[in-house]
Amino acid sequence: MNNDQIIKLFLNGEVSFSDIEKQTIEIKYGFKLVQFSKSRFDTRLSQTSKDWILNKELGWGGSLSDDFPNRWDITSDASIVCYRNNFVEYTFLELVKISMDEQFEIEKQITINEAEKVITNNIVNTLTKVLVQEMMPFSKVSSGYLETNYGIHLKQTQIGMHMNMRYKPRYGNINWVANQVLCWGSNTGWDITTDGKIACCRINYDDYVNFEIEALTQDQIKEYKKNDPNKADDSFKKLQVLKKMLDAGLISFQEYAIKKEEILKSYN
Secondary structure, three states: OOHHHHHHHHHOOOOOOHHHHHOHHHHHHOEEEEEEEEEOOOOHHHHOOOOEEOOOOOOOOOOOOOOOOOEEEEEOOOOEEEEEOOOOOEEEEEEEEOOHHHHHHHHHHHHHHHHHHHHHHHHHHHHHHHHHHOOOOHHHOOOOHHHHHHOEEEEEEEEEEHHHOOOOOOOOOOOEOOOOOOOOOOOEEEEEEOOOOEEEEEEOOOEEEEEEEEEOOHHHHHHHHHOOHHHHHHHHHHHHHHHHHHHOOOOOHHHHHHHHHHHHHHHO
16 A cells, blocks of 8 residues: 555545554554644644644534544654644654565454454353352353363362452452352352453452362363263263163164264264
8 A cells, every 4th residue: 555545545534543442544554643642732733744644623612523523644754643623732653564474363363362252252251151150159150161071171269258469359459240240158269350361269258269260172071071070971971771772672783882982972
């Protein structure tokens, strides 16, 4: 993209300030905007000796009209842009062109971040239901229940009384899904952070346990299922029923062998 094309993007209002944080500018146009100055006074002419394009003033009142939802000024060589969203604030940014390799790396990282966000949302939604709403018993933490059914592992990091805990609801700058404390007589309660990273279990009234929340890989889930005693019992029962069907003549030996192999494979 050449300088004339870049200038038209800003003149036509096709670039928004929010695109900077989202990094859509890098992906779509092959350049980035790096903020280097901010002023409550008009310092456009002192920022550079180059000519400014679209060097117009905002009216009194400070708001932008519908005709100019994104008010940008840009130098004639497309090296510096100035963003104004009100009458008295000027944000200056350097326009830096990037290579195709840089574009690819940024796009890859955005894809990774989006995938991680999906995983985090799934964890928060799942644990909100299983822990916070249904109040899973503390005894199930080490049973493999969360790992085999939901692919989530709770790694214990601290246990102690309320005043000694690092993570606890209603304290600190962390947002919690269930931002409340247990009342007298309550048995087990859970809270999780909205970023899906920390879980806090409260046993009885003042025994607290902190956990780091981990999303498991498919291989890790398989390993938990392999060691799940409940699944082993279930497989054993299926094999027993299958053998009784063979002995009763309800299935052939070939059918028995095929089904037996399927059951053993599902266990492994």
